[in-house]
Amino acid sequence: MPNPWTLKMEMFTVFSDEEKQRLDKLISGKALHHAPREDIISDGAHSADCHVVLSGLACRYKILRDGRRQIMAFLIPGDLCDAEIFVLKVMDHGVAAMTPTTTALVSGAAMKQMLRETSNLGEALWWGTMTDLGVLRERIIDHGRRNAKERIAHLLYEMLVRYRMVQLAPDDSFDFPITQTDLADATGLTPVHANRTLQKLRAEGLIEKNGRVIKVTDAEGLKKVAQFSGEYLHLDRVHGGAGIGQRAGDLV
Amino acid sequence: MPNPWTLKMEMFTVFSDEEKQRLDKLISGKALHHAPREDIISDGAHSADCHVVLSGLACRYKILRDGRRQIMAFLIPGDLCDAEIFVLKVMDHGVAAMTPTTTALVSGAAMKQMLRETSNLGEALWWGTMTDLGVLRERIIDHGRRNAKERIAHLLYEMLVRYRMVQLAPDDSFDFPITQTDLADATGLTPVHANRTLQKLRAEGLIEKNGRVIKVTDAEGLKKVAQFSGEYLHLDRVHGGAGIGQRAGDLV
DNA sequence: CGGCAGGTTGAGCGGATTCAAATACAGTGG
DNA sequence: CCACTGTATTTGAATCCGCTCAACCTGCCG
Numbered sequence: 071m072p073n074p075w076t077l078k079m080e081m082f083t084v085f086s087d088e089e090k091q092r093l094d095k096l097i098s099g100k101a102l103h104h105a106p107r108e109d110i111i112s113d114g115a116h117s118a119d120c121h122v123v124l125s126g127l128a129c130r131y132k133i134l135r136d137g138r139r140q141i142m143a144f145l146i147p148g149d150l151c152d153a154e155i156f157v158l159k160v161m162d163h164g165v166a167a168m169t170p171t172t173t174a175l176v177s178g179a180a181m182k183q184m185l186r187e188t189s190n191l192g193e194a195l196w197w198g199t200m201t202d203l204g205v206l207r208e209r210i211i212d213h214g215r216r217n218a219k220e221r222i223a224h225l226l227y228e229m230l231v232r233y234r235m236v237q238l239a240p241d242d243s244f245d246f247p248i249t250q251t252d253l254a255d256a257t258g259l260t261p262v263h264a265n266r267t268l269q270k271l272r273a274e275g276l277i278e279k280n281g282r283v284i285k286v287t288d289a290e291g292l293k294k295v296a297q298f299s300g301e302y303l304h305l306d307r308v309h310g311g312a313g314i315g316q317r318a319g320d321l322v
Numbered sequence: 323m324p325n326p327w328t329l330k331m332e333m334f335t336v337f338s339d340e341e342k343q344r345l346d347k348l349i350s351g352k353a354l355h356h357a358p359r360e361d362i363i364s365d366g367a368h369s370a371d372c373h374v375v376l377s378g379l380a381c382r383y384k385i386l387r388d389g390r391r392q393i394m395a396f397l398i399p400g401d402l403c404d405a406e407i408f409v410l411k412v413m414d415h416g417v418a419a420m421t422p423t424t425t426a427l428v429s430g431a432a433m434k435q436m437l438r439e440t441s442n443l444g445e446a447l448w449w450g451t452m453t454d455l456g457v458l459r460e461r462i463i464d465h466g467r468r469n470a471k472e473r474i475a476h477l478l479y480e481m482l483v484r485y486r487m488v489q490l491a492p493d494d495s496f497d498f499p500i501t502q503t504d505l506a507d508a509t510g511l512t513p514v515h516a517n518r519t520l521q522k523l524r525a526e527g528l529i530e531k532n533g534r535v536i537k538v539t540d541a542e543g544l545k546k547v548a549q550f551s552g553e554y555l556h557l558d559r560v561h562g563g564a565g566i567g568q569r570a571g572d573l574v
Numbered sequence: 575c576g577g578c579a580g581g582t583t584g585a586g587c588g589g590a591t592t593c594a595a596a597t598a599c600a601g602t603g604g
Numbered sequence: 605c606c607a608c609t610g611t612a613t614t615t616g617a618a619t620c621c622g623c624t625c626a627a628c629c630t631g632c633c634g
Contacts, residue, residue: 082409114553132463134549140463154455157334157448162456162554186438196409199451203406204414206458207384207394213465214510215390218590249612258466263590265614297386301366302414470622501580515622517582 074148074236075122079194081235081305081318097174104167113164119178121151126171132163141256148236204302213258218267221257223296234321247282326400326488327374331446333487333557333570349426356419365416371430373403378423384415393508400488456554465510470519473509475548486573499534
């Protein structure tokens, strides 16, 4: 089973065996274990190396002076936590683990060099950054122009697609053990309202929650209420091989 | 007077004369003129080259199926419209002129090469992309955790700082001829509510509007209402020279 | 002068918040 | 095994921020 980082980037390109091995080697170095609520990188910190999520769930967040918190993104296996370290002095937000999470510490120098290459690897890293931008823009639309129900539906559907990318959504269900307070901080709602909205989505038979796992019982329905359109994830593998395996676009 | 693109990037680094000339040359090619409301790049389009705003005002936007519009970012002189063209097949949003706008068409190949360089230029381009990410994240906080007044104040203060970067905010006033409907689409409010909120900011003596130009009459006050903290713009010139000129951090 | 886009104002409504209390649940230690 | 504790979820009721709808005003341009 390939590592999630490779899996994710293969949504964009096709790697040679050699390239895959190179990626494997990069993340096979030091693995870090983070307890829930522990910062993986703190706001204002700097690091020479960067972190790739291997398992678990993390989030980008920022806390305002008056204590209000906003979660700006969820990070799942395969996601890069801190691409900014290559040029910026300090992080302008924090990244924290939400569940027990493991990350691979990847040499900043090696990453930087890879980004500079004209290769599948360099392109794929770029693609990751650009789709991160796309995801953030979509979140702005969520908050600005979608109501509570659409907003939560959109977030959940996006998570479904992203989990599918790294093959962690068997049967349209995925491990997503966040509290409703976390969900509220991510969607810009209050915990109470997040709760009531979630109940509606369940009542309409779109999703189910069994403990830590979310099961999307009506993917098409959820997609429809969310007005989801997956172009912003750019899952159109450019150097598509001869029909081997699943086409990336089929995931949305 | 240096071009705005160079000016902006000099908030991050210090260019040699040679580097400045190279930038000048890059944007001295074809200049494009765009009428208000005209797309500079359309959603779904692809281009081999990319656009740098030289004058005027543009925005990134997306329109939902039901007609709702969200403006995700404003682009002012010095801003790069479409860094994504290097790796992505198509734009996942549109960029439109809001006023008569001129852009320089920069060769995609030349840009791509520059990004690959280990040089001040390459770093500066990266910095631009990373701060774009920061700005988007801040917009998410705006929408998720700030009320109408804080939100508009935050946007306006950010615009002030960004106009200062390219020396277009003499006396804390800048040309920002957007309609209240545009402002509403950017802040996730309705035009009516944007109007009332704007009135409050004026009544409190924080801003003034004279025709097309916004004058920030009480910068400190506006900053306070907005709970503005400028770290996310990363205006800390790394290779700072011997105290020549204004320190970038003084702009926030 | 008429037309039109943008700005302003008022009144009523509603989605989301706030505050508060009740319930469910998991872990811990006696 | 159960009482105890802290955390998360659920429910209710009152309130408010921002929305909707609609009218009116203003400045600009043909």
